Each structure stands twice: as structure tokens, then as C-alpha cells.
Amino acid sequence: MKAHFGAFASRFASRFASRFGSLAGLVILGALLAVLSPDFLTLSNLMNVLNQVSLNGLVAVGMTFVILTGGIDLSVGSILAFSGVLLAALLKRGTPGFLAILAALALGTFFGLANGAAVARFKLQPFIVTMAFMTIFRGATFVFTQGRPITGLGDVGLFASLGRGDIVGIPWSGILLLASLGAAVFVLSRTVYGKSVYAVGGNAEAARLSGLAVRTTQASVYAISGFFAALAGVVLASRLDSAQPLAGQGYELDAIAAVVLGGTSLSGGRGFMIGTLVGALIIGVLNNGLNLLEVSSFYQQIVKGSVILLAVLADRMK
Numbered sequence: 001m002k003a004h005f006g007a008f009a010s011r012f013a014s015r016f017a018s019r020f021g022s023l024a025g026l027v028i029l030g031a032l033l034a035v036l037s038p039d040f041l042t043l044s045n046l047m048n049v050l051n052q053v054s055l056n057g058l059v060a061v062g063m064t065f066v067i068l069t070g071g072i073d074l075s076v077g078s079i080l081a082f083s084g085v086l087l088a089a090l091l092k093r094g095t096p097g098f099l100a101i102l103a104a105l106a107l108g109t110f111f112g113l114a115n116g117a118a119v120a121r122f123k124l125q126p127f128i129v130t131m132a133f134m135t136i137f138r139g140a141t142f143v144f145t146q147g148r149p150i151t152g153l154g155d156v157g158l159f160a161s162l163g164r165g166d167i168v169g170i171p172w173s174g175i176l177l178l179a180s181l182g183a184a185v186f187v188l189s190r191t192v193y194g195k196s197v198y199a200v201g202g203n204a205e206a207a208r209l210s211g212l213a214v215r216t217t218q219a220s221v222y223a224i225s226g227f228f229a230a231l232a233g234v235v236l237a238s239r240l241d242s243a244q245p246l247a248g249q250g251y252e253l254d255a256i257a258a259v260v261l262g263g264t265s266l267s268g269g270r271g272f273m274i275g276t277l278v279g280a281l282i283i284g285v286l287n288n289g290l291n292l293l294e295v296s297s298f299y300q301q302i303v304k305g306s307v308i309l310l311a312v313l314a315d316r317m318k
Contacts, residue, residue: 033289053284054173060258062228070268071126076229077248078137083230088150088243112226116219163238201268
């Protein structure tokens with residue numbers, strides 16, 4: 001009897017940690033910061049956290065698709081930068097904002113598809129492929145801009161709203177993140193394509209023998225990742241009213257950290273999109289709290305790295 005109870009308790013604890021461990025961590029972190037800093041729970045600060053989390057959250061939504069298939073995408077920061085400078089260049093030439101945004105999103109999707117084609121068609125390691133494309137895309141960004149930022153984009157309707165506007169105090173970027181998250185949750189949980197993503201990540205060979213288009217699925221998730229990286233680039237350019245060729249550096253690491261903190265396995269096949277939002281919020285709340293507590297930026301890097309390491313160790317233990 002005791003043995004059965006112990007086994008049941010062990011399974012329950014494992015499932016609880018998998019599903020709600022990251023959420024419990026976010027609640028504990030928020031409660032601790034609320035005690036340490038009276039400014040943390042103010043409405044203006046919470047909206048600021050949502051605004052700051054939106055960029056990493058958008059990139060992490062696309063990264064989740066990739067990691068669920070057992071891949072990884074290190075090129076998202078470079079895609080973000082190139083998409084942003086393309087958008088800025090088109091706006092400076094008088095292109096309507098809506099068309100400029102579409103062009104930037106199309107470019108990001110195409111770059112992501114290039115990653116996916118190399119991984120799926122030639123069966124190359126995603127880490128090596130995306131690291132190579134990270135360098136190529138960053139270099140192309142510098143060639144395109146001659147290493148100079150593009151500034152003075154102006155208040156161009158939809159473009160300006162994405163990074164600087166709000167509805168009843170809620171930033172547009174946060175609303176965009178939540179809408180993207182909702183669409184991603186629907187795709188992964190309610191569509192055949194979503195089931196294919198999980199199946200490919202769980203066992204690609206078994207998925208192939210079951211008749212699933214494994215290569216197509218593998219290529220498509222990188223296209224999705226490129227799209228969301230480009231969307232984050234559009235939001236960042238709007239927020240700064242400029243596009244920087246160095247934008248997006250380190251974003252790939254924050255996105256991967258958000259996905260892993262949210263409970264998605266680096267080996268693929270297991271995870272859920274809501275967890276990615278929780279992971280992004282953990283990183284955003286941690287950064288915000290350390291700033292409120294006036295912790296040196298040098299120490300902040302150590303703390304963030306330690307949190308990521310603990311998340312990877314937890315994933316390995318699961």
C-alpha cells in the first residue's frame with residue numbers, strides 16, 4: 001500500500017512540476033519582489049514589464065515550434081535586425097506602413113525557411129546551420145546599412161502604434177504578444193499540423209513511418225520562427241523610432257531560456273505554449289526586479305545565467 005502511494009505521489013509531483021512548476025516559480029518570484037520593492041506591483045510597472053516582455057515573448061513563440069521538433073534556432077536575433085532595417089529603409093522611401101511591415105515579415109519568413117530547408121533537406125545539425133545563418137544574416141544587415149542605424153522613421157499610423165501605442169493603458173506590443181500566443185496555442189493543440197510538430201519532435205522516424213511529412217514540418221517551424229523574429233523586429237523598430245544593425249544580439253539566448261523555463265524539453269516532443277509565456281515573464285520580472293533593486297548589470301548577467309542553468313538541469317532531471 002505504501003509502495004503504491006509512494007509511486008502515485010512521485011507521479012503526481014512529476015506532473016505538477018512539469019505543468020505548474022514554472023508558474024509556481026513566477027508567483028514566488030513576484031511575491032518576493034513585491035516585498036523587497038514597493039514599486040514592483042504598481043500598475044505602471046506591471047505594464048512596463050508586459051511591454052518589455054513582448055519582444056522576447058514574440059521570439060520565444062516561434063522558438064517553441066522549433067524546439068518542439070527537437071531543433072534550435074540561433075539566427076533569430078539576426079533575422080530581427082535585418083527585418084527591422086528593411087522596414088526602416090522602406091519607410092524612409094515613402095512606402096506605406098502596412099506594406100513595409102508585410103515586406104519585413106516576408107523577409108523574416110524567407111530567412112527562416114532557408115534555415116529549415118538546410119536542416120530538413122540536407123539533414124544538417126540545426127545548431128550549426130542556424131549559427132552559420134546567424135553570421136550570414138548579421139553580415140548582410142551590415143552590408144545593407146553600411147553599419148549605420150536608420151533613424152527618424154516618424155509617426156506612421158500602424159507602425160508607430162505597434163511599439164509605442166496602447167489601449168486603455170495596455171501596450172499594443174503586449175496585446176500583439178497575447179494574440180500571437182493564442183493563435184499558437186490553437187495551432188499546436190487543435191490542428192493536425194500541431195500534432196505533427198509534437199510527433200516529429202517525439203520520434204521523427206516513427207512519424208515518417210506513420211505517413212507524416214517530416215521534412216516539411218521541420219522546414220516549416222523555422223519559417224514560423226523567422227516570422228515571429230521579424231515581427232519582434234518591427235515592434236522594436238517602432239519602439240525606438242529607428243533600426244539598428246546591432247539589434248537583437250543575445251535575443252536567441254533569452255528566447256531559448258524562456259522556452260526551457262516554460263517546461264518545453266530541449267529534446268523535443270514535450271511542452272506547451274502557455275509555459276513559454278510564463279518563462280518569458282520569469283525573465284522579464286527578474287530583469288525588472290533587479291533593476292528596481294538597483295542591482296549592478298554585471299551581477300544581473302550572473303543571476304540570469306544561473307536561472308537558465310537551473311532550468312536546463314531541471315529539464316534533464318525530468
